[in-house]
Amino acid sequence: MKEVGYKFDVIVVGAGPAGSAAAYTLAKKGFKVLLVERGRVPGSKNVFGGRVYADPLRDVFDGFDEAPIHRWVTKERISLVNGEAMTSFEFHERKRTSFTTYLTELACWMARKVEEAGGTVLTEITVDELVVEDGKVTGIRVGDEKVSSDVVIDAEGINRLLLERAGLVPKLEVRYAGLGVKEVIKLSKKEIEDLFGLDEDEGLAWLMMGDVTGGLPGGAFLYTNRDSVSVGLVVMLGEAVKEVREHISRYVEALRLHPLLERYFRNGRIMEYSAHLVPEYTWPSLPHRLYADGLLVAGDAAGLLLNLGYNFRGVDYAAYSGYLAAKAVEKAHEMGGMTSENLSVYERMLEESFIMKQLRKFRNAPKMRENGRLYTTYPEVVNSVMDQLFHSPYEIPKVMEAFKRAKDGKIGWLDLVRDLLEVVRSV
Amino acid sequence: MLKMVVGIKWVPNTTSVNIDPKTGTLIREGIPSVVNPHDLEAVEMALRLKDEYGGKVTVITMSPPSAIAGLEHVLGMGADEAILVSDRAFAGADTLATSYVLAKVIERLDYDLIIFGQETIDSSTAHVGAQVASWLDLPYVYYVTHAELRDRKLVVRRSLENAHETYELELPALISVAMHTLHPRRVKVSNKLRVKLENPIKTWSNQVLGLDPECIGLRGSPTALSKIEMVPKVPRKNEVFRGDAREAAKWLLEKLMEEGLLKLG
Numbered sequence: 001m002k003e004v005g006y007k008f009d010v011i012v013v014g015a016g017p018a019g020s021a022a023a024y025t026l027a028k029k030g031f032k033v034l035l036v037e038r039g040r041v042p043g044s045k046n047v048f049g050g051r052v053y054a055d056p057l058r059d060v061f062d063g064f065d066e067a068p069i070h071r072w073v074t075k076e077r078i079s080l081v082n083g084e085a086m087t088s089f090e091f092h093e094r095k096r097t098s099f100t101t102y103l104t105e106l107a108c109w110m111a112r113k114v115e116e117a118g119g120t121v122l123t124e125i126t127v128d129e130l131v132v133e134d135g136k137v138t139g140i141r142v143g144d145e146k147v148s149s150d151v152v153i154d155a156e157g158i159n160r161l162l163l164e165r166a167g168l169v170p171k172l173e174v175r176y177a178g179l180g181v182k183e184v185i186k187l188s189k190k191e192i193e194d195l196f197g198l199d200e201d202e203g204l205a206w207l208m209m210g211d212v213t214g215g216l217p218g219g220a221f222l223y224t225n226r227d228s229v230s231v232g233l234v235v236m237l238g239e240a241v242k243e244v245r246e247h248i249s250r251y252v253e254a255l256r257l258h259p260l261l262e263r264y265f266r267n268g269r270i271m272e273y274s275a276h277l278v279p280e281y282t283w284p285s286l287p288h289r290l291y292a293d294g295l296l297v298a299g300d301a302a303g304l305l306l307n308l309g310y311n312f313r314g315v316d317y318a319a320y321s322g323y324l325a326a327k328a329v330e331k332a333h334e335m336g337g338m339t340s341e342n343l344s345v346y347e348r349m350l351e352e353s354f355i356m357k358q359l360r361k362f363r364n365a366p367k368m369r370e371n372g373r374l375y376t377t378y379p380e381v382v383n384s385v386m387d388q389l390f391h392s393p394y395e396i397p398k399v400m401e402a403f404k405r406a407k408d409g410k411i412g413w414l415d416l417v418r419d420l421l422e423v424v425r426s427v
Numbered sequence: 428m429l430k431m432v433v434g435i436k437w438v439p440n441t442t443s444v445n446i447d448p449k450t451g452t453l454i455r456e457g458i459p460s461v462v463n464p465h466d467l468e469a470v471e472m473a474l475r476l477k478d479e480y481g482g483k484v485t486v487i488t489m490s491p492p493s494a495i496a497g498l499e500h501v502l503g504m505g506a507d508e509a510i511l512v513s514d515r516a517f518a519g520a521d522t523l524a525t526s527y528v529l530a531k532v533i534e535r536l537d538y539d540l541i542i543f544g545q546e547t548i549d550s551s552t553a554h555v556g557a558q559v560a561s562w563l564d565l566p567y568v569y570y571v572t573h574a575e576l577r578d579r580k581l582v583v584r585r586s587l588e589n590a591h592e593t594y595e596l597e598l599p600a601l602i603s604v605a606m607h608t609l610h611p612r613r614v615k616v617s618n619k620l621r622v623k624l625e626n627p628i629k630t631w632s633n634q635v636l637g638l639d640p641e642c643i644g645l646r647g648s649p650t651a652l653s654k655i656e657m658v659p660k661v662p663r664k665n666e667v668f669r670g671d672a673r674e675a676a677k678w679l680l681e682k683l684m685e686e687g688l689l690k691l692g
């Protein structure tokens with residue numbers, strides 16, 4: 001292994017939201033920073049549904065209002081789907097809290113901010129290994145070359161091969177991961193606004209539960225971008241592995257061709273298909289440390305992601321954890337070096353941040369989402385009630401009557417109450 | 428010591444190219460560009476010669492400034508220097524005007540060997556190499572699969588369908604590398620760092636070159652493209668027959684006759 005002729009204060013692996021936020025924060029403070037990304041452009045290897053919460057990013061990046069924002073999500077729709085019936089709840093309020101975008105565009109913008117702040121960004125470079133010497137991470141190995149730094153921030157995303165190779169985390173078990181698949185379908189700006197009842201820069205976030213996932217535990221989503229929609233599903237991998245009988249792309253296709261959804265895509269053109277892992281069980285339930293001598297871990301690699309089904313917080317959590325990792329490096333620098341002890345301040349900062357507070361609060365959410373009845377029985381019951389209420393011209397049932405008829409033979413009162421309590425408790 | 432110049436072209440990635448069905452022209456907008464893949468093989472050959480004999484590799488491209496990303500890539504592979512030849516005045520060039528500018532650029536460089544790719548994936552005329560060799564009055568061998576130095580002469584192998592030819596070239600000379608013969612190497616992190624931190628890319632406009640406007644760009648291009656006709660797409664029926672082979676053969680025969688593709692004599 002040959003040492004290259006350049007040395008850095010900090011090397012950040014992965015130009016996703018976590019890595020770019022870390023690199024940007026440190027470059028701005030005058031640290032000599034190298035950000036390394038294996039994709040052709042930052043974000044080219046990322047996949048995500050499409051909605052990002054803005055405030056945490058605003059805290060991290062100066063000039064955030066110039067970021068590539070497609071639409072502000074002002075319309076939330078949650079649907080229970082069963083067969084060819086769908087019951088939806090909709091909430092519309094014109095507030096600018098979260099927005100849709102392409103993650104590639106956002107990641108490129110973030111990486112540009114890193115360069116503007118004086119950091120060095122390399123793309124098309126895959127880090128093969130964290131170099132560990134005497135128990136301390138001293139840099140990265142790429143091919144037969146080593147680049148040294150005082151500290152490495154690992155922001156490699158969920159598929160944390162580097163951490164695994166370094167023996168710092170166990171192999172990711174499938175039951176801790178979800179699988180996200182999606183298609184991006186091109187429509188005109190106007191078509192989107194007409195189809196979904198949106199104003200110029202308004203967007204829709206639509207979550208669907210029920211047999212639209214082909215019966216797999218998880219949910220389907222649709223987000224409106226500027227002139228395209230992202231549609232796909234996130235399923236729990238543990239279950240998916242057991243139950244999937246066909247290529248996973250078929251499930252997205254079935255979603256797109258669903259009789260109640262097909263109308264939205266009829267004039268569209270498929271631009272992209274992609275699949276990616278999502279952490280399901282997040283940090284509080286995973287035993288591992290996010291710091292070591294010369295190393296910090298941020299973003300998905302650290303399992304810092306909240307998926308409540310109706311609220312998916314990955315990008316902003318990742319960016320904010322990267323920001324905190326940068327702050328920790330700053331502190332450790334003041335304290336005299338990148339020792340594990342000095343860097344442990346990172347974990348304390350995370351603890352006090354909104355990230356850990358929320359992850360802790362919702363730590364039972366993933367378990368709740370394993371409950372199969374949420375995806376099968378309840379959508380069926382709800383749609384059956386609706387069907388009775390609206391399609392019985394000669395014999396309108398009372399709501400309770402319809403409900404009893406709908407649930408009988410599908411679920412007992414006891415399970416119902418237990419599920420209800422569980423849902424209430426975990427969300 | 429071999430001083431080499433390699434020409435690369437920055438092309439739209441044709442795997443994702445769309446043709447405008449109305450006008451029949453290439454829609455270049457929004458399509459990511461790449462270094463013409465066969466030109467990466469030219470770079471690879473230059474780097475192998477450099478590894479073997481020492482020397483210097485200068486890469487040139489005539490292109491809009493977006494090609495800098497491509498130059499960064501080949502510098503990452505290990506090329507020493509890169510020149511972006513870029514000027515609005517060069518736009519709209521056919522192969523003649525392209526090769527003229529490239530020849531004028533190369534004239535200003537100190538070189539023993541010029542290496543080009545076999546052809547490009549977006550126009551694939553394979554003119555440019557031959558034309559540059561003519562402008563510079565150099566020996567030229569096309570379709571080269573191997574090159575080595577013997578007594579300051581370049582010995583190259585040219586692989587044809589049923590024969591290998593070996594040529595001995597006086598230097599300076601120009602060769603074009605046969606496509607699919609060499610596997611381009613991975614970029615190195617040290618090289619990429621040098622690109623970012625030392626900026627070895629120069630840009631030459633026509634202010635530097637001072638070429639006659641009559642010989643460059645659209646005005647210097649005598650080729651007139653009169654029309655592009657699209658080959659209509661034949662819709663596939665995608666019928667599958669399951670069952671035993673005898674039945675399948677009969678079924679297939681009937682289908683082919685039905686389609687008028689087979690006739691009983």
Ligand SMILES: Cc1cc2nc3c(=O)[nH]c(=O)nc-3n(C[C@H](O)[C@H](O)[C@H](O)COP(=O)(O)OP(=O)(O)OC[C@H]3O[C@@H](n4cnc5c(N)ncnc54)[C@H](O)[C@@H]3O)c2cc1C
Pocket residue numbers: 013014015016017018019036037038039042043044045046047048049050051052053103125126127128155156157158162179180181182232233234276277278298299300301305312313314315316318319
């Ligand atoms: C289908 C799906 C839908 C989602 N929807 C949403 C959503 O609506 N809203 C939301 O906020 N979040 C969503 N997420 C989650 C979000 O995408 C992630 O949480 C976020 O991208 C994590 O950021 P990160 O920087 O930690 O990791 P990543 O974004 O994964 O970035 C890691 C980077 O590291 C690079 N890398 C990895 N290994 C190496 C290596 N060895 N060398 C060099 N580079 C390397 C990768 O190429 C990648 O660019 C979704 C995820 C999926 C899969």
Ligand SMILES: Cc1cc2nc3c(=O)[nH]c(=O)nc-3n(C[C@H](O)[C@H](O)[C@H](O)COP(=O)(O)OP(=O)(O)OC[C@H]3O[C@@H](n4cnc5c(N)ncnc54)[C@H](O)[C@@H]3O)c2cc1C
Pocket residue numbers: 434435436437463465466469487488489490518519520521522523525526529542543544545546547549550551552553554555556648650651652
């Ligand atoms: C009438 C006409 C008009 C045209 N107008 C335009 C136009 O407006 N815009 C446009 O983009 N194209 C235009 N073209 C295409 C243009 O002629 C070719 O892009 C260009 O001359 C190179 O030809 P080629 O791609 O066939 O290269 P080839 O001859 O197939 O390339 C052989 C090798 O030469 C080298 N090489 C080729 N081009 C370059 C380069 N630019 N820099 C460095 N090395 C190179 C490479 O090593 C390559 O492998 C036009 C073509 C015609 C016929």
